[in-house]
Amino acid sequence: MNKLSLFGLLGLVIRRDLVLAMRRRADVLTTLIFFVMVVSLFPLGVGPEPDMLRKMAPGVVWVAALLASMLSLSRMFSADYQDGTLEQMLLVPQSLSMLVLGKILAHWMASGLPLVLMAPVLGLQFDMSAQSLGVLMLSLLLGSPILSMIGAVGAALTLGLRGGGVLVSLLVLPLCVPVLIFGTGAVEAVNSGMNYASHLSLLAALLMLALVFAPWVTAQALRISME
């Protein structure tokens, strides 16, 4: 195999993982269905009063997206871990971080992006305004990759462990709190007519931070788990 450039490696990994994800569409869909169900449960739990629902909406959608992301995390590395591919990946001459970034991005495209696209539809259940829906989508678009990246570290650390999805969630959820706060904050700012640009900028900054550090940290975590 010829020596691939870093971006070539990235593209290869993303394409491969997406193809694999398409073959197991059920996994991808269950995440989405879970998201929809959790969001729909809240009005059933707290009552249909429109004012309250409108206030709750950003938080509910965001928490549901967070939980749905957590659920899908164990899938990130487990398939490759079980069939031995991951071991081979650790021996790749190019940067492992780049390869990991590819896996994370592919995972996000299959699990996170559908949530972003679904969110406006769910927001309608809560009688959100068009502008709120737009900002909600934008906040999720910026935030869900961050969740995937933080989650990747957790998934790599818990590779092959019995605790499974619950353990990963326990480890990762506290670290996701800032993303949750700024994501919902942006939508609430729009709702109260304030400037939401600062929240989104903070999210973008966290995204940049995550892009720089998460793949490398995840790679180290994979090495630790695979020794």
Added chain:
Amino acid sequence: MSWSEFFAMKGYAFYVWGSYGMALLVFIVEIAMVRHKRKITLQQLRLMRDAGEEE
């Protein structure tokens, strides 16, 4: 201030003593657990040594 006044803490007794009481409880439990762990560990080590000597 009399003792009963002291314990009453101007009506905040529940909160003040509830806090310190829990702290004390936690400390006692923690110390007990650490000492217990040491006891168990030493017991296991002695069992290992006995098993080894029987060979």
Added chain:
Amino acid sequence: MAINWFKYSAPTTFYGLAGKLVPWFAGVSAILFVVGLYIGFFVAPTDAVQSEAYRIMFIHVPTSILSMFLYLVMAAYAALGLIFNTRLSSMMATALAPTGALFTFIALWSGALWGKPMWGAWWVWDARLTSELILLFLYLGFISLHASIDDPRRADRASALLAIVGSVNVPIIYFSVKWWNTLHQGATIKFSGTSMQIAMQHALFTMLLACWTYAVAVTLLRVRSIILERERNTQWVSELPEVKLDGGVQ
């Protein structure tokens, strides 16, 4: 007289050192608690704004400061263990975690009991208490991850990485929660006058030292058991008097 500090990085020598230090730290801690509580309850005056309830501060503030400090120390030891592959560092991190978590719990409990009479609710979601709650989750995550991995080396290294990621995140988490709280109209703790009475400061500082010495004593005691467990197959452990001789636990 030059002390060869590095010899204490070996579990064998550290075990002995820790054993000698525990009673000293325990004794000092007990004395400091008595002194601190005396100053806090009998010397410090009643606060004009918060009446007697403010005295909760003397347990709440030290435990919350220590909960954060212990997390950083734990992460530092864990990082040392990860980078330099020193087993003892990882053992110290593992030993610190339960104490740190318990301090966090005490801080949260006393914080709730302080909040109820002051602000009318058991939980007020102020920035510091909320950050403490997240800190508790971080501790629990560290402990759970370590407990879930059978291989001790992988357990040490994985939880070390988690602790490092956690400690880097703590400022981000604190900042975001603080921002979130000011937006949602949080309350802040106020005292009569801008500066604390001198007796209150003394009590606070004494209690802080008391909690710190307590933490050192308990952690050193815990790490001794961890050392014994991890090193159980070595010669030096089987030669220890407490293992060799039966009859009573020492």
